[in-house]
Amino acid sequence: MDVKHYVGDDMRDIMDQIRTEMGSDAIILHTGKTRKKGLKGWFSKPLIEVVAAHDRTANDKQNDVDSRRLQAMELQLSGLHSAIERLADIKQNQSAAEINPIYSKYIDILSAHDVNPDIASEIMDKAMAIYKGGDMQQCVEDVIKEYLGQPVPISLDNGRQSVIIFLGPTGVGKTTTLAKLAAYYGIQLGKKVALITADTYRIAAVEQLRTYSDIMQLPLSVVYSSNELKQEIGRYSDADIIMIDTPGRSPNDIDGINDIKDLIKASEPTDVFLLVSASFNYAACQRLWQRFGDIEDIRLLFTKLDETDCWGTILNMRHISRRPLSYITDGQVVPDDIKVVDVDAVAAKIARD
Ligand SMILES: Nc1nc2c(ncn2[C@@H]2O[C@H](COP(=O)(O)OP(=O)(O)O)[C@@H](O)[C@H]2O)c(=O)[nH]1
Ligand SMILES: [Mg+2]
Incomplete structure (x- = not known):
């Protein structure tokens, strides 16, 4: 706690000074009258004396608490934000699946064959892109064939070992x-x-x-x-x-x-x-x-x-x-x-x- 001692002849001036120096949270611990030291003091007007204090640590602590609260809130907000984004994603996929039950049917078949999920989605995106109605099975097989490429077995080069x-x-x-x-x-x-x-x-x-x-x-x-x-x-x-x-x-x-x-x-x-x-x-x-x-x-x-x-x-x-x-x-x-x-x-x- 900071304690300061103010002396002056006008209470209003002293209070202004305290407010500027210690802020409006300052606490007045004591007010009273005093005289200047020495013989002269006995013949002059008494002065006003004020002791003011400022609880800096309490304030700092409060600031700490406030900033921690703020951080926690920011964290919660960003968590909420990504949760909303995730929900939006799920909703979008769900609606894709609802619109195209055929899409999810083939994703299920591919994953039953242990096709990696990323590859399965890639294949299905390509299959959906070439699908013009009719036989989806054929589109999926065609895309898979494209992925597999042509096999290269042993070919004996005439004369070459x-x-x-x-x-x-x-x-x-x-x-x-x-x-x-x-x-x-x-x-x-x-x-x-x-x-x-x-x-x-x-x-x-x-x-x-x-x-x-x-x-x-x-x-x-x-x-x-x-x-x-x-x-x-x-x-x-x-x-x-x-x-x-x-x-x-x-x-x-x-x-x-x-x-x-x-x-x-x-x-x-x-x-x-x-x-x-x-x-x-x-x-x-x-x-x-x-x-x-x-x-x-x-x-x-x-x-x-x-x-x-x-x-x-x-x-x-x-x-x-x-x-x-x-x-x-x-x-x-x-x-x-x-x-x-x-x-x-x-x-x-x-x-x-
Ligand atoms: N079921 C099955 N077993 C196989 C096949 N190819 C090899 N094996 C068996 O797998 C085991 C290991 O084969 P091996 O040729 O010794 O493997 P290496 O250690 O790679 O030389 C043997 O029991 C083989 O008979 C296959 O296509 N199907
Ligand atoms: Mg062997």
């Missing part, structure tokens, strides 16, 4: 898929096929491919480094097709992924397939692409379609990677359960109940 490498996480189906394609080209088409495996982390993995190579009577080499891989490829210079199996790597294993990138560099492949299980959710597809996305010329190969009814993974992964599709596998049987992606069939599957 194909070097095909299979990448992807453990257990996704690399060895089995390689065996399916080796059987098709080696046995059905009678091409000269050689197999190389760099998957030496598990003995069983080598044995698995050796079993297939024995049955199909195709040569198999086991390599432990990218240098050895280069040498072995050189040894098979008369083969039409060399197929390379790689160790499965978790998308989180950065060193392992770098080893695989070395193998790719050493093999100079004509075809690079990234295998994606149909059961991968959107987050798993994103993680996979974070690790493998900087490898050039990757094409997507989807496995285990027979294990799920949700085919949205194909659309999701294609959307994330923008890389061409190639094959799907839909069973464990070598060589039967593999086919080039049939874009019409995939679109129809995803767009139907």
Whole structure:
């Protein structure tokens, strides 16, 4: 509390001075009369004395409380504002859904196939834009087909050797898929096929491919480094097709992924397939692409379609990677359960109940 002492001969002047100096909240603690000090004072008119005080801290506290209240109110107001905006959004979507029950019907179908919600809305916006009445099913399928693009399977260049490498996480189906394609080209088409495996982390993995190579009577080499891989490829210079199996790597294993990138560099492949299980959710597809996305010329190969009814993974992964599709596998049987992606069939599957 500030306390000040005022002396003068006119009460009004003193009060004006207090008001200017201490503000109108000042409190008068004492008024009285006094005399000037010394002998002279006894002979002059007594002066007016006022003691005034100003409770600065109380005032400041009040200001603090006020500004806190103001802040809280501002916060509440902005909360209210966004709540209103959200409600308006919901209302708008609801009315879109009310106006176009067909829109929400297909959004439901796409989400039942685990198509990412953003992709589903994009597809439906495009489908609605081309819809001129009539068959909505066809519009949705056409947009999905546009998203899927044309598949790019293996094409044997006359005279040129194909070097095909299979990448992807453990257990996704690399060895089995390689065996399916080796059987098709080696046995059905009678091409000269050689197999190389760099998957030496598990003995069983080598044995698995050796079993297939024995049955199909195709040569198999086991390599432990990218240098050895280069040498072995050189040894098979008369083969039409060399197929390379790689160790499965978790998308989180950065060193392992770098080893695989070395193998790719050493093999100079004509075809690079990234295998994606149909059961991968959107987050798993994103993680996979974070690790493998900087490898050039990757094409997507989807496995285990027979294990799920949700085919949205194909659309999701294609959307994330923008890389061409190639094959799907839909069973464990070598060589039967593999086919080039049939874009019409995939679109129809995803767009139907
Ligand atoms: N249901 C089903 N199983 C598959 C398919 N492709 C591979 N598998 C199985 O998945 C398991 C792992 O396959 P594998 O080729 O060893 O995977 P890798 O670790 O990537 O080489 C094996 O049991 C395969 O038979 C498929 O399309 N459908
Ligand atoms: Mg394997």
